[in-house]
Amino acid sequence: MEENRLTPPCRAVVVGGSSGSIEVLLHLLPALAPRVPLVMIIVLHRKNSSDSTLLDILALKSALPLREVEDKDPIQPGNIYLAPADYHLLLEKQQLFSLDDSEKVNFSRPSLDVTFESAAEVYGPALVGILLSGANSDGTNGLTAIKKAGGVTVAQLPETAQAGYMPQYAILHTVVDHILDVAGLIRFLNSLE
């Protein structure tokens, strides 16, 4: 595609999901083989429990090293980071993470909007934002911020999502560059440069 050649190289991907999104990740993570070392950041609405089951499941499936973020962890290409339960996940310009336990946003902590907006500030046009299955409207403002900063926005094809509301909401209320099913998402991620 003509316009793709104009996009700068991608350095980071933020993925946000709510109900129904873990299943998508379980398909996506084993199939990841990006051509360049990327930073991938996953933010999920999860129960505010300290149990590590979700982390274990995702880490087990992931082709790339995946871990849960602790405060001030450095952001290193080639790694996948999971936002911890009950904190907002922010990115600092010095390529490290900060956590924040302020009020919930869209009834959620972590909120997808908060991380997406913060990542957009740090990565500008070199960022891809992906919104997966979910039953609320979190993430749409975040995608808007990513788009405004020159990045690329993606939503899961709502009919293929267990809960189509969240990607559908984004498609209706902001500019989404690509609407993809799971196979399409894998192809898209593996062809990023």
Next chain:
Amino acid sequence: MIEEEEIDILLNDLFDIYGYDFTNYSRASLKRRITRLYGLDKFPSFAELRYRVRTDSTYLRRFVEEITVNVTEMFRDPLFYKCLRAEVLPSIAAKPFIRVWHAGCSTGEEVYSMAILLKEANLLHKSLLYATDLNPEVLEKARKGIFGLNQLKQYSENYIESGGTKDFSSYYTAHYGQAKFDEELAQKMVFSTHNLVSDRSFNEFDLILCRNVLIYFDKDLQDRVLNLFYESLSPLGYLALGAKETLKFSTIQSQFKPMNKEKIWRKID
């Protein structure tokens, strides 16, 4: 949208005029807080916000209260409290006198939780809990020991998960939608303002809790504050941080030994 340089200007003002130094706070979070307040209070321009902060000391109080985060709860992370009960308190129980410091105590829920633990371990009578925060408003609330009744169900569940076996409601009296915690607990508490950025050590403690405060600081400031804690701990004293905070980037790491899974460290020497 507030620009990076504008944040710098504002932080300079706060320091020059009021002595509050936020320059080493985590920038991403601080910027988000300021932007949020800017929207909430409907300022037409950055210049208006700046003017207000510079000239209106009542507004300054609101500003400080809103850009710092005061979220807290009783027995937050119950398993952390379980570890305090099972391992930390027994190991300091033999001391003739126990001093605890809650640095960044916010509205006091953490302090009352601790007092309950100490009471149940039969140690409260010989303990003193120093509770400090930079924000005088939250300390005022903490002193009263009155918490919203709507949260008490959650707190009571946390309490049970932390290993509590008493009837949680025996610790407070409910009144018009509020729960007033026993005076007996508050009697062992000393509340005072203390700014971790600029104030010094003021005593020696057997246990310091500083939970979900360091996340708002950059790595340099974290290191400075952790050194302050190091100086303020008795030999073999304990340091407890929030669930996602760590010593791993700090120069004092080697002077501490981590305890199992919870975020508790013991000073080695």
